[in-house]
Amino acid sequence: MQRRYRTVSDLKENESARAISFDDPTLAGKLTAMGVLPGALIEMVRCAPFGKAYYIKVDGVRLALRTEEAATILVEL
Secondary structure, three states, rough: OOEEEEHHHHHHOOOOEEEEOOHHHHHHHHHOOOOOOOOEEEEEEEEEEHOOEEEEEOEEEEEEEEHHHHHOOOOOO
């Protein structure tokens, strides 16, 4: 089975995936402090109008991310 990797910004509404790593080491510290850890289950709640922000649920906790932040979180479906 081939693994498929995407970023959080690629997820559709109500789609879930597991976080595996970060593309940007400078944002990794901020994201891990917010609870976005490798292995965490991420669910896309919704995308704000014009795609400027994403509302996600990480292990039951709701967070808002900027597009730049969401694009750095690699997930596995």
